[in-house]
Every structure is written in structure tokens, then in C-alpha cells.
Amino acid sequence: MASLAGLVIGALIVVLALPKLADYNLLPNMQDNENVQIEPAKEQKKGQNVSLNVTTDVTKAVDKAQDAVVGITNIQSGNFWEGESSQPAGTGSGVIYKKTGDKAYVVTNNHVVEGAQQLEVTLSDGTKVPAKLRGTDIWSDLAVVEMDGTKVKKVAEFGDSDALKIGEPVLAIGNPLGLEFSGSVTQGVISGLERAIPVDVNGDNVVDWQAEVLQTDAAINPGNSGGALVNIAGQVIGINSMKIAEQSVEGIGLSIPINFAKPIIDSLETKGKMVRPAMGVTLRNVNEIPSYHQQETLKLPKNITDGAMVEQVYPNTPASKAGLQEFDVIVQLDNQKVHDILELRKYMYTKKQVGDQMEVHFYRNGKLKKETMTLTSEGTM
Structure with missing residues (x-):
């Protein structure tokens, strides 16, 4: 009986002390969460639906960025002889990244706008605005579209x-x-x-x-x-x-x-384009060439089975000025060995710029040679 009485008295003390503890902020807040804010609902009558205004970091991020994301419709001409009119060939998305005066600019993918005769941008509120292609880049799959910006209210912010x-x-x-x-x-x-x-x-x-x-x-x-x-x-x-x-x-x-x-x-x-350095040649992978021609036509040493073979040199280009010829096999650029066209292209597009000098190491008639060229933006590869 004594222990029961003690429990009852203890419970009464806790109950009586709770309001004071709350007044002095000594109780833990069970709903404390810095990332979630829930606006308390007004007193609800029995049978009414309860609504909550929930704000999180996610909803804040969506509110900030969503209206800058638009739809892009690629419109292509139909078959005139069969009486077909222009029609959407596909849709994609884009991001409004800049607004200057009465113009706005949208970045999207190259494959979204490829082959378009007309472009149409659909804003987040459903407004449709004619647009025109500003420039595309097939290698990065990026494109920029220009549109009337008078109805644009939100521009995206780029991060790191x-x-x-x-x-x-x-x-x-x-x-x-x-x-x-x-x-x-x-x-x-x-x-x-x-x-x-x-x-x-x-x-x-x-x-x-x-x-x-x-x-x-x-x-x-x-x-x-x-x-x-x-x-x-x-x-x-x-x-x-x-x-x-x-x-x-x-x-x-x-x-x-x-x-x-x-x-x-x-x-x-x-x-209107991405300016990249070029040598002025067309190439073919050596590993795609039969071993017979590697030895008899290109006269490569037996231990050389890859590289980029020059198929054609265009006149008045860095390659022609440096003296490169048909059937030369490029195996190194500066200090970077290249085993195929992919590695050659990646080195040039990521490590070199227009106006840079570049050492080209290549085999000609079985002998390793080296020439230096100054890269330009004209021509291929």
C-alpha cells in the first residue's frame, strides 16, 4: 500500500509541475525539425477535413526552380504532296537561364531541337511562345533557344x-x-x-x-x-x-x-556554335584497317596496331602547313599517346584551344616523325 501511495503522489507532482517546466522551456520539443515547418491548422469542427501547410527544403527548391523549366516543342514540316501540314515531331524540356531586355534564353539538348523547322516554348503557366534556334553543339548535346521574354517571370540560378x-x-x-x-x-x-x-x-x-x-x-x-x-x-x-x-x-x-x-x-x-580547335584532316582508326594494309600500305612497325590514320588533308589548314600527308598514322599529341580517334578528339577538345601549338607524333613509311602546328577553328578534326 505504501508503494502504491508513493506512485500516486509522484504522478500528482509531475502533473502539477508540467506547466511550470513548459513556461521555462525545460521540456523537449517533440516536433523540433529545422527542415520541416508545419503551420498549425485552425480549430476544426468534427467531420471537417484537416489541411496542413508543409514546407521543406525540397518544396523550397521546387518553388525556386520550377517556373524556370519550360517545355519545348519541335515542329517539323509534313509531306506537302500528301497534304500534311507542319506538326510536332517531339517535345522536350528546357531551362530559362537568362533574360535581357525583351529576350529570354533557354538551354536544352541538341537532340530535342534537331531537325526543327519551328520551335515553340511552353511556359510553366501554359503560355506558348514562338522561339528560334540560337545555336547547337552535337558533341555536348546542348542547344540554346531564343524567345520573347516579356512573359518570363523566373530565371534559373546555376549552381556549382x-x-x-x-x-x-x-x-x-x-x-x-x-x-x-x-x-x-x-x-x-x-x-x-x-x-x-x-x-x-x-x-x-x-x-x-x-x-x-x-x-x-x-x-x-x-x-x-x-x-x-x-x-x-x-x-x-x-x-x-x-x-x-x-x-x-x-x-x-x-x-x-x-x-x-x-x-x-x-x-x-x-x-551560334561551340568554337573548337581543328587540324584540318579526316581520320580513320588503325585498328579498323586489316593487318595486311597496316604492314604493306601504311608500313607500320609490327608493334604498332592502333592510332589515327590520316585519310585526307585539307588545303590551307594547320595539318597541311605542318606537312602532314595521307596515310600518316598519328600516335601521340604533345605528351599524350592516342590509340584511336576518340582519344585524339578528347585531347584536342578538352586540353587545347584555338591558337594553341600542338606537337603531332606520327608514323610515315615506318619512321616516327614529329611536327608542330598551330590550331585554328576552321575545318574538321
């Missing part, structure tokens, strides 16, 4: 993709499966940084380029191309570009890092 960490939360915003799902938001994390993805640019089933992209598990579907990958601060840190679509693959979305994209975007806006 070099500061990203694996596991960092991100949001993909775009128009999957067409404009019916405009402004869709999916959430995920950064799954990988600097992923090298082989790209066949001209559709000949030969890898022409390796795109360095961000990997995310945020759902990216057809129509999301050109849309924004956004960090938790609402800043665009990537332009969504590709998805590996296979039955056995799930949750691998790819996005062009915004730090890589920014100089290309600037060049497309101001010059």
Missing part, C-alpha cells in the same frame, strides 16, 4: 556542379512523356560523378565521343531531356540528357554537369 558529393539529394524537373505531365518533379541522389558514357554522334554504330555526365537515380524519362537537375538549394547543377533504358537497368539517369555546360552555353548564345 564541381562541389557535388555522392549521395547528395537532387531533383529532376521537366516534362516526361510530353506536356501533359509538364513541371513534373522526381527526387533522388547523386549516384556518381564524372561518368564516361560512349556516344555515337552520327548513328554509324561507332563511338565518336565520351560524354562525362552526372549519374542520378531521380527518374528521368522521355521528355525530361533538356530539363533541370536541381540541388537542395534550388540551383541548376545539371541539364538532364540521357537515360540508360534496358529491362535490367533501373534508376540510372544522366545529366550534363552545369560547370561543363556553361562555357558551351555562352558560346552558343553569342556565336
Whole structure:
């Protein structure tokens, strides 16, 4: 009986002390969460629905970036002889990144606008605005579109993709499966940084380029191309570009890092193209040439089985001025060995600029030679 009485007295003391403890903020706040703010609802009558105004870091990021993401409709001409009129060939997404005076500029993917006779931008409120292509770059899969900016209310803020960490939360915003799902938001994390993805640019089933992209598990579907990958601060840190679509693959979305994209975007806006260095040659991979011709035609040493063979040298180009000839086999640029056209192109496009000098090491008639050329922006490769 004594122990029962003690329990009752203890409970009464706690009950009586609670209000005072609360007055002095000595009680823990069970709803304390710096990332979630829930606005208390007004007193509800029995039978009424209860609504909450929930604000999180995610909803803040969406509010900041969503209206800067637009839909892009690629309109192509139909068959005139069959009476077909111009019609949408496809839709994608884009990001409004700049507004100057009465013009606004949108970055998207090259494959979204490719082949378009007309372009139309659909703003987040459904307003449709005619647009025109400012510039495209097939190697980065980026394009810039210009439009009337008088109805544009929101411009995206670019973040720092070099500061990203694996596991960092991100949001993909775009128009999957067409404009019916405009402004869709999916959430995920950064799954990988600097992923090298082989790209066949001209559709000949030969890898022409390796795109360095961000990997995310945020759902990216057809129509999301050109849309924004956004960090938790609402800043665009990537332009969504590709998805590996296979039955056995799930949750691998790819996005062009915004730090890589920014100089290309600037060049497309101001010059209509991305200016890259060129030698003025066409090339062929040595490993695609039969071993007989490697030995008899190119006269390569037996231990040389790869490199980039010169098929043609264009006149008045760095290559012609340096004395390169047909059937020369390039095996090294400066101090970088090159085993194929892909490695050669990657070195030139990422390490050299127009006006730079470059040492070219090549085999001619079985002998290793070296020439120096000054790169220009004219011509191929």
C-alpha cells in the first residue's frame, strides 16, 4: 500500500509541475525539425477535413526552380504532296537561364531541337511562345533557344556542379512523356560523378565521343531531356540528357554537369556554335584497317596496331602547313599517346584551344616523325 501511495503522489507532482517546466522551456520539443515547418491548422469542427501547410527544403527548391523549366516543342514540316501540314515531331524540356531586355534564353539538348523547322516554348503557366534556334553543339548535346521574354517571370540560378558529393539529394524537373505531365518533379541522389558514357554522334554504330555526365537515380524519362537537375538549394547543377533504358537497368539517369555546360552555353548564345580547335584532316582508326594494309600500305612497325590514320588533308589548314600527308598514322599529341580517334578528339577538345601549338607524333613509311602546328577553328578534326 505504501508503494502504491508513493506512485500516486509522484504522478500528482509531475502533473502539477508540467506547466511550470513548459513556461521555462525545460521540456523537449517533440516536433523540433529545422527542415520541416508545419503551420498549425485552425480549430476544426468534427467531420471537417484537416489541411496542413508543409514546407521543406525540397518544396523550397521546387518553388525556386520550377517556373524556370519550360517545355519545348519541335515542329517539323509534313509531306506537302500528301497534304500534311507542319506538326510536332517531339517535345522536350528546357531551362530559362537568362533574360535581357525583351529576350529570354533557354538551354536544352541538341537532340530535342534537331531537325526543327519551328520551335515553340511552353511556359510553366501554359503560355506558348514562338522561339528560334540560337545555336547547337552535337558533341555536348546542348542547344540554346531564343524567345520573347516579356512573359518570363523566373530565371534559373546555376549552381556549382564541381562541389557535388555522392549521395547528395537532387531533383529532376521537366516534362516526361510530353506536356501533359509538364513541371513534373522526381527526387533522388547523386549516384556518381564524372561518368564516361560512349556516344555515337552520327548513328554509324561507332563511338565518336565520351560524354562525362552526372549519374542520378531521380527518374528521368522521355521528355525530361533538356530539363533541370536541381540541388537542395534550388540551383541548376545539371541539364538532364540521357537515360540508360534496358529491362535490367533501373534508376540510372544522366545529366550534363552545369560547370561543363556553361562555357558551351555562352558560346552558343553569342556565336551560334561551340568554337573548337581543328587540324584540318579526316581520320580513320588503325585498328579498323586489316593487318595486311597496316604492314604493306601504311608500313607500320609490327608493334604498332592502333592510332589515327590520316585519310585526307585539307588545303590551307594547320595539318597541311605542318606537312602532314595521307596515310600518316598519328600516335601521340604533345605528351599524350592516342590509340584511336576518340582519344585524339578528347585531347584536342578538352586540353587545347584555338591558337594553341600542338606537337603531332606520327608514323610515315615506318619512321616516327614529329611536327608542330598551330590550331585554328576552321575545318574538321
